[in-house]
Amino acid sequence: MNTADTNIFDSLESQVRSYSVGWPAIFDTAKGSWIRDENGKEYLDFFAGAGALNYGHNNPVLKEALVEYIMRDGITHGLDMSTVAKRDFLETFKAKILDPRGLDYKVQFPGPTGTNTVESALKLARKVTGRTSIINFTNAFHGMTLGALSVTGNSMKRAGAGIPLVHATPMPFDNYFDGVTEDFHWFERVLDDSGSGLNRPAAVIVETVQGEGGVNVARPEWIRALAELCSRREILLIVDDVQMGCGRTGPFFSFEEAGITPDIVTLSKSIGGYGMPMALTLFKPELDIWEPGEHNGTFRGNNPSFVTSRVAMEHYWSDDTLEKETLRKGERIAKAFTDLSEKFDGVSTRGRGLVRGLVFDDAAKAGKVCKLAFDNGLLAETSGPSDEVVKLLPPLTITNEELDHGLGILADATATVS
Incomplete structure (x- = not known):
């Protein structure tokens, strides 16, 4: 060079x-x-x-499908319009991913990147609950836009915001104290204590494995305890599977090993299959209270990504x-x-x-x-x-x-x- x-x-x-x-x-x-x-x-x-x-x-399997789609003048840009490529993607996602795992989720296309899906998840949690505070975890990374950055732990990245990042409270991630078992007693205590200064949260957002935070792996029992606490206290649980989803930890979703069903799941990165930009926000049907256009984006309907994602699921997730x-x-x-x-x-x-x-x-x-x-x-x-x-x-x-x-x-x- x-x-x-x-x-x-x-x-x-x-x-x-x-x-x-x-x-x-x-x-x-x-x-x-x-x-x-x-x-x-x-x-x-x-x-x-x-x-x-x-x-x-x-x-090569995904490339062949993509080239064929482009050469027949398949729609590339579709906003949130209904297209054949989107229909085929949704039908395949339901048949290959959701149904075999017993998951009943609505699918939102929030924009093409991981931080887009995190932003939509935080907005939806606040809209559903009417609360503003979010619980995040030490060493977390959720994205670089302001909402996602507010629940990110890295001080250098947070400093880039240029304004105070508010409405988020960090809690210790599993094994943060080097071997001391965290059973959420402190978390539960401050939730109940009117003098703790902790606002009742709308949601908890967590990665089952913190990639950017240093490959910190949460034990399945820790994840289960967190899910149970959220359920008891009517706090929504958001699992950020942007980097650890799509098979990175083995199962398609990283939370499968813990046997939980999050209220909201964020997906991006490899969900596009070919390295094509795409993100999904999954949530339980009863949480779908969005008004039309309340969260949108010009590139939320990337049809070539629907094509390559569909073929990836058919080829790699049929068994x-x-x-x-x-x-x-x-x-x-x-x-x-x-x-x-x-x-x-x-x-x-x-x-x-x-x-x-x-x-x-x-x-x-x-x-x-x-x-x-x-x-x-x-x-x-x-x-x-x-x-x-x-x-x-x-x-x-x-x-x-x-x-x-x-x-x-x-x-x-x-x-x-x-």
Whole structure:
């Protein structure tokens, strides 16, 4: 890559960009689990579009359906008009995802991104309950628009708002106190205490696995206890499955393992199938009190996304093969990371399914590992409040050979910095 090639990025693009700083290459093509720069260098992708590419880059099954749809002049932009592509998507989503899991949800198309669906979920919860306060959790990440940012924990991202972020109260996420069991007694106590200063909340919003927060995994019993508390106190439970849904943890929804039914679920990223922008807000039918147009957006009806999402569900979610493979591959990473944590001091691991973290007591080492990995042809990012975690989000379709290749690169990088 020559200097002239990078000048347009440096001179014209905002400094707000981040991934291009850590991965200084000009990427050109991608297929499956691999992405290539304009000079032909290949990188194994353990990032997968921050979880937007669960089915890999340019998945041939999805690409064929998309190209066919475009070539026959299928509708691209449809706002919330009824289209054949939307009808086919909804029928497939009901048949392949909702009905087999016994879920009765209305589907809202709030806009194309994760923060859009979080905003709509918060607005709906407040409209339904007539309350304003939201309970969120330490180290949570829910998006970058103001409502979603108000329930996000990261201080740097919150500071970017430029105004006070209000009407949200953080509570400790599972294991926040390093092994002390949180049974919600304090939460329950302040709900009942008129002197606590806690406004009665409209909703609780939670990730079952906090990806950006450092691959923090909530135990199923903790999630169940939270759901039960919300039910007893008539507080709506919102599960943010933007990054952990669509099979990332094994089941299609990350909350399935806990056996709960949230009141509201947010989905984006891989729900579009092909890396195409799309988001859904799911909620119980009795909560559907929106007035027409009360929450809308120009790009909420992205019909090509309906096409690729439908085909992804038909191809990957007609049986449990992908779920089982995801869990098996996740254990493969867990074993490799456990071996590293036993071999090197100050290293540990956590995760579920195909979201895994290698945690460094010395936070700077995580960044060094990711840089060495990039130099050796692997994309992986850091997460956590101090960027102390090497976070893996490989495509669910990755092969065993590719997985082992990438884990070998990470093992060598960890040995170098440890």
